[in-house]
Amino acid sequence: MPAPVAVAVAVASHHKALRRLAMLSAAAFLLFGVAIAAPLVGITAALAGNGTSAAQTDSVDSRIPAVVGEWGYPYAGGYTKGRGYGYHPVRGCAYCPADHKGYDLSQGCGASIFAAGPGVVTTAGSMGQFGNSVVVDHGDGVETIYAHLQWGSLAVTKNEQVSAGTRLGAEGTTGLSYGCHLHFELRIGGARLDPAPFMAARGLPLA
Ligand SMILES: [Zn+2]
Secondary structure, three states: OOHHHHHHHHOOOOHHHHHHHHHHHHHHHHHHOHHHHHHHHHHHHHHOOOOOOHHHHOOHHHOOOOEEOOEEOOOOOOOEEOOOOEEOOOOOOOOOOOEEOOEEEEOOOOOEEEOOOOEEEEEEEEOHHHOEEEEEEEEOOEEEEEEEEOOOOOOOOOOOEEOOOOEEEEOEOOOOOOOOEEEEEEEEOOEEEOHHHHHHOOOOOOO
């Protein structure tokens, strides 16, 4: 784990410290350049979640997503965490599956969704309950799925090579969905696993 990532994770529980860290990392950005400071800025912004950081007033598409090594967040900047993986019934939604096999994130209807890692697009289009979706095959049986994207928003096609930060489409509420959000799913060897520890292991904690 690179030093800036370790620092960011260590202070993740304290929002005031996070904001101070974000300011410090912004200063570090000016002093030392993108290579050192960019992952730190991205992670602190993401960990701060739905806070009122200055970055959130920017146009979503004008910012690049935070990338650490080969992997990155599916959003640029902060997002709101929805349902995590596991048993989470949705209040007011009888048709939403209670046993949740993915991780829900939201930045708002129309927000850009980015590939989380390098791979090949194996599905780009309608996917039943997932609505308009993109599936990326990362090799070694690892796949990520980006579900409920807006109809007509897909920016990639089947067999296209992508990397972390490639724009896939726009957050929507297509398929079996209750409000705009991204259903982010991880499959390894076909098994639907919790994306949170997988992403955390790559320096990209989702919570
Ligand atoms: Zn979901």
